[in-house]
Amino acid sequence: MTVQEKERRLSSTTSAPPFGRRRTRSTASRRTTLLRGAAGFAALFAIAELVSRSGIVSETFLPPTSLVLLRVVELLVTPSFLVEVGATLSAWAIGLAICIVVSVTIGVLLGSSRAAYSGSRAVIEFLRPIPxxxxxxxxxLVLGNDAEMKIALIVFSTSWPVLFNTIYGMHDVDPIAKLTxxxxxxxxxxxxxxxxxxxxxxxxxxxxxxxxSVALIVAISAELLAGASNGLGRWMLDxxxxxxxxxxxxxxxxIAGLLGLIINFLLQLIERRFLGWQTALRPTGGASK
Amino acid sequence: MSIQATATDLLTIEGLGHVYEGTEPFEAIGKLDFTVPEGAFVSIVGPSGCGKTTMLRCLSGLMKPTRGEVRLEGEPVTGVPRDLALVFQDYSRSLFPWRTVAGNIAYVLPRDLPKAERAARVQESLDAVGLGEAGAKYPWQLSGGMQQRVAIARALAYRPAILLMDEPFASVDAQTRAELEDLMLAVREQFGMTILFVTHDIDESVYLADRVLVLSKSPSTIVESLDVDLPRPRDQVSTRELDDFVHLRSHIARLIRDQSMKGRPAA
Structure with a gap:
């Protein structure tokens, strides 16, 4: 296993535990895991509810869970709220799409030429640490407080993981495969x-x-900190x-947390459907030596 | 069956030599001269480190040799020739894991081939290697021997005039190896293919071939060229117990042992 491959394995396991993605577990133990997870949530909500209702923490700081959950349901059917969520998601999608096109293209170029890679490293290492x-x-200052500003920030912050993984991936291509x-x-x-x-x-x-996931964080942060003209962050600020x-x-x-969960779930589905051939996702037992 | 003197030479190697440049230049190939007649099965056998891989890369146009010339059907090989296919030793790295078995084979077909014909060519090649049912599977779902069958099927689908094989059965078990050897003999009959087969297994080189070339250590030269007059069809058991077979294999084994001992301090 190459260093890059390890790195990729590591970075992929940070976002999802490997055992959750393999089809090695029986459905029975899977159901047990689900039940336990649900029980954990129920306990958390119950404690929060108790803490709030008993007055240990003032309701101003921690509203009762039942009330919050009711609000979640209400918000999910409030058109004006959904418009704001839509604004955040559209900036997220546009930013991510631009990031993918730009970073994959640059990554493929840098990854297939040693000279271009070493020449660009200094610039990349300088730009990357900028939060x-x-x-x-x-x-x-440059773009105002509309969608363009959010999208620009998303593109900047999300480009690095895609760029670096593309370069690593290009370096990892088997020379025998290319020779073939x-x-x-x-x-x-x-x-x-x-x-x-x-x-x-x-x-x-x-x-x-x-x-x-970075794009969602940046979208909402930008809306909060820059007082964007719309979006979920702006709505929360108000x-x-x-x-x-x-x-x-x-x-x-x-709801912001749920958005993150749903996005990650959808991407996992896509990965399993189209990239199921990769070693980490192969169903075990199928491959014999 | 011996090689008929009348057969035309499909592949001609003249004065081939290769030196890897660098701070410590390494002469992998000294001087090679040989021909592969059309329809022949030629084995190349040698001690480890005899520059076999370098030679195959030069023959297949993947690498430019320092000296000499390779001609395929009379034409000098400058790039990768169309009429030649290479089967790599490392089948698991040579097959693409993101493509199905059928997809791997279709990969080498001409892009303008109509869809129905594509499917037919893929199926024909898979049937030839006994994997008619495996098209929809992925290579990594198959055993090592089956994966190498897929690699052979891919080379067959390409329909080359000559097949170069680089120690193709080095990493499969003995039973599978025998099956694959017989598969090669059958495929050769079916497709009328010329085959240049590199191996480090002496028995295998004799069992398969019409002619065996014995290479020296690097910088490699041809130590001896032996015609194999064993009757065909060959059989894993009876061919191997023929006196001629035993003599040939012992003779080659001695040649290779002498090669391996060269340059070593006397015991």
């Missing part, structure tokens, strides 16, 4: 598209999964500062 939040003032393509008459471009790119896809997709409605803020926070 995206530190760019908010600059982005506001060449021996069957495939030229450089054709080998790149038919061998290097598919071979690097698991790496790239891991980068995209990281980018997808509910908090002007509305003084802790129940609504809590409910919106839970």
């Amino acid at each position: 995206s939040v530190a760019l908010i003032p600059l982005a506001m 393509a060449k021996s069957f008459g495939h030229g450089r471009l054709s080998t790149l598209l038919t061998v290097s790119l598919p071979s690097a896809m698991p790496f790239i997709f891991t980068g995209i999964r990281i980018a997808a 509910a908090s500062a002007t509305g003084n409605r802790p129940d609504l803020v809590f409910a919106a926070t839970i």
Whole structure:
């Protein structure tokens, strides 16, 4: 196993435990896991409810869970709220799409040429550590407080994981696989598209999964900190500062968390469907030596 | 069956030599001269480190040799020739894990081939290696021997005039190896293919071939070229107990042992 592969394994396990993704567990033990997880949630809600109702913590700080959950349901059927969620999600989607196109393209170029890679490293190592939040003032100054500002910040902050994973993936392509393509008459471009790119896809997709959660964080942060003209973050800011409605803020926070969960779940489905061939996702027992 | 003197030479190697440049230049191939007649099965056998892989890369146009010339059907090999297919030793790295078995085979077909014909070619190749049912599977769902069958099927689907094989059965068990050897003999009959087969297994080189070339250690040269006049069809048990077989294999074994001893301090 190469270092890059290890790195990718590690980065993929941070977002999802490996055992949850394998089909090695029986449905029975899976159900047990689900039940236990549900029990954990129920306990958390019950304690929060008790703490709030008994007055240990003032209801201003911690509204009763039952009330918050009611608000969640109410918000999910409130069109004006959903419009704000839609604004956040559209910035998320556009930013992520731009990031993927740009970073994968640059990553493939840098990954297939040693000279380009070493030449660009200094620039990348300088730009990468800049926290995206530190760019908010600059982005506001140049782009105002609309969607463009959010999208620019998302693209900046999400480009790194996709870019680096693409480069690693390109470096990890098996030379024998490339030689095979060449021996069957495939030229450089054709080998790149038919061998290097598919071979690097698991790496790239891991980068995209990281980018997808970072993009959501950055979208909401930008809305909060830059006082964006719309979006879920802006809505929460209003509910908090002007509305003084802790129940609504809590409910919106839970919805933001649910968004993250749903996004990750969808991406996992896509990965299993299209990248199920990669070693980490193969059903065990199928491959014999 | 011996090689008919009348058969035309499909592959001609003249004065082939290769030196890996670098701070410590390494002469992998000294001087090779040989021909592979059309329809022949030629084995190349040698001690480990005899520059077999370098030679195959030069023959298949993947690498430019330092000296000499390779001609395929009379044409000098400059790039990767269309009429030649290479079966790699490392089947698990040579097959693409993201493509199904059928997808791996279809990969080498001409892009403008109509869909129905594509499917037919894939099926024909899979049937030839006894994997007619495995098209929808992924290579990594198959055993090592089956994976190498897929690699052979892929080379067959490419329809080359000559097949170069680089120690293709080095990493499968003995039973599978015998099956794959007989598969190669059958496939050769069916497709009328010319085969250049590199191996480090002396018995295998004799069992399969019409002619065995014995290589020296690097910088490699040809120590001896032996015609194999064993009757065909060959049989794993009866061919191997023929006196001619035993003599040939012992003779080659001696040649290779002498090669391996060279340059070593006397015991």
